[in-house]
Amino acid sequence: MMNSYMNIKTEIIKHFKKCFLILILLIFTACQSDDNTPPAAADPINGFWSIADKGWIFEFTDDKDVFYNVNAAGCSIQNDDFVLQDFFGFNFDVIGKNELIASSELSDSEIKFVRLPDQNPNCLPDQISTTEDPKVNFDHFWNIFNDYYAFFETRNIDWSQYENLKDQVTADNFYDIIEELAYLLDDGHVSISDEENGIEIESGDPTLLEKLNANLSGDFIIENVDDYFDLVDQKATTIATEYLGGDFEIDERENIIWGLINDDIGYILIATMEGYGTNFSDELSTLNAVLDSMMNDLSASGISKLIIDIRFNDGGYDTVALNMVSRFMDQERVSYFKKARLGNSFTENKSFSVAPKGNFQFTGDIILLTSPYTVSAAELFTLCMKDLPYVTIVGENTNGAFSTILTHVLPNGAEIGLSNEIYSDAQGVVYEVVGIGPENQENRVPFLSSLDFQEEKDSGIERALELLNN
Numbered sequence: 229m230m231n232s233y234m235n236i237k238t239e240i241i242k243h244f245k246k247c248f249l250i251l252i253l254l255i256f257t258a259c260q261s262d263d264n265t266p267p268a269a270a271d272p273i274n275g276f277w278s279i280a281d282k283g284w285i286f287e288f289t290d291d292k293d294v295f296y297n298v299n300a301a302g303c304s305i306q307n308d309d310f311v312l313q314d315f316f317g318f319n320f321d322v323i324g325k326n327e328l329i330a331s332s333e334l335s336d337s338e339i340k341f342v343r344l345p346d347q348n349p350n351c352l353p354d355q356i357s358t359t360e361d362p363k364v365n366f367d368h369f370w371n372i373f374n375d376y377y378a379f380f381e382t383r384n385i386d387w388s389q390y391e392n393l394k395d396q397v398t399a400d401n402f403y404d405i406i407e408e409l410a411y412l413l414d415d416g417h418v419s420i421s422d423e424e425n426g427i428e429i430e431s432g433d434p435t436l437l438e439k440l441n442a443n444l445s446g447d448f449i450i451e452n453v454d455d456y457f458d459l460v461d462q463k464a465t466t467i468a469t470e471y472l473g474g475d476f477e478i479d480e481r482e483n484i485i486w487g488l489i490n491d492d493i494g495y496i497l498i499a500t501m502e503g504y505g506t507n508f509s510d511e512l513s514t515l516n517a518v519l520d521s522m523m524n525d526l527s528a529s530g531i532s533k534l535i536i537d538i539r540f541n542d543g544g545y546d547t548v549a550l551n552m553v554s555r556f557m558d559q560e561r562v563s564y565f566k567k568a569r570l571g572n573s574f575t576e577n578k579s580f581s582v583a584p585k586g587n588f589q590f591t592g593d594i595i596l597l598t599s600p601y602t603v604s605a606a607e608l609f610t611l612c613m614k615d616l617p618y619v620t621i622v623g624e625n626t627n628g629a630f631s632t633i634l635t636h637v638l639p640n641g642a643e644i645g646l647s648n649e650i651y652s653d654a655q656g657v658v659y660e661v662v663g664i665g666p667e668n669q670e671n672r673v674p675f676l677s678s679l680d681f682q683e684e685k686d687s688g689i690e691r692a693l694e695l696l697n698n
Contacts (some may be wrong), residue, residue, distance in 0.1 A: 528536025
């Protein structure tokens with residue numbers, strides 16, 4: 229699932245799609261003629277529906293459907309030819325006349341659509357913003373964050389002081405100004421993308437680059453995407469040859485590697501939390517077939533200790549992470565809570581539990597290796613694993629960006645990604661910004677270091693072996 233360097237998954241929702249089919253049955257009597265056939269009934273979902281905490285409005289008609297974004301500055305269109313059948317694998321249930329419930333095996337939560345009695349006044353045809361005007365676009369940008377972003381307080385940012393930058397915005401400096409604001413947020417799930425103008429801004433890039441370079445020097449310094457993946461390739465080669473002896477298993481899509489370090493210690497590298505299936509519908513079934521094979525191998529090997537490596541993992545689907553966690557659970561546990569920004573408050577803080585799954589769960593001593601590149605759904609994996617009494621974290625703190633990415637589109641067509649959900653652990657602790665890392669200082673080991681590359685070793689695995697052999 230690794231895309232370009234520092235383009236951190238944005239596991240995640242750039243295409244908002246659903247799977248939906250409603251059939252209207254016409255009742256005929258045996259004696260009715262064609263002339264008496266009643267007109268077809270209107271589709272019961274036709275009309276306008278809102279998801280308030282996301283600022284989304286959908287218009288369903290017999291001809292085509294439209295996906296709108298709303299904020300305090302107005303309304304823009306995210307997709308003017310919205311395809312119901314492609315909405316991220318969701319299935320829909322109509323609840324009465326005024327509520328739709330969307331659910332997907334790739335989402336840990338249902339999404340509730342509420343019928344609007346009338347079209348949102350900001351989304352009337354003559355009110356929709358479609359313009360290149362930089363001041364209008366800045367107004368939307370600022371208000372999208374002001375209305376839906378969840379972490380101003382956590383990141384110690386007074387967003388209100390930047391509203392007046394609208395007066396300084398011109399066509400020439402528009403992206404420079406909003407880039408500065410994006411970097412101010414320093415959030416791995418905040419992004420700005422305008423393909424037509426070649427704009428790709430990732431808010432968390434500068435800090436992540438700084439962390440990855442912290443223990444590198446000379447020719448090992450990362451300056452671009454190729455530098456990063458060159459180091460990753462070297463590190464992966466060292467792991468495969470020096471620790472697994474060239475003997476390991478890998479799934480068809482090369483997302484998970486597993487093998488034995490010795491007769492008593494196993495090793496699993498999980499590179500991504502998505503991309504196991506060919507589409508939404510077979511993602512989890514394909515994943516669980518891989519997990520069944522992996523767990524069967526671990527069971528047959530007779531190992532009692534395990535290293536799980538998610539240092540290279542930049543996220544994906546939450547439910548992929550949770551299915552993985554289930555293979556290491558000793559019992560069902562409340563693992564985390566989640567709520568979303570809604571106006572000046574939040575939605576209900578819902579709890580989520582994970583139970584054991586599969587024929588075999590590994591519950592021996594586990595070392596979990598983490599890094600600053602561990603982000604999003606990989607951090608959810610860490611959040612769920614960290615409280616298990618047999619798990620110890622070694623490495624560096626994770627990225628600190630947990631929220632599913634909320635996307636909005638500016639009037640000029642640029643796509644904005646932001647964090648609007650707050651995840652907390654079973655005790656209610658929030659790890660946004662700081663990430664999750666080792667409790668003990670001696671277990672803090674850099675992900676990338678010049679010394680490791682020079683000596684062809686992996687200090688994270690070395691520390692894990694020290695702990696497991698004691």
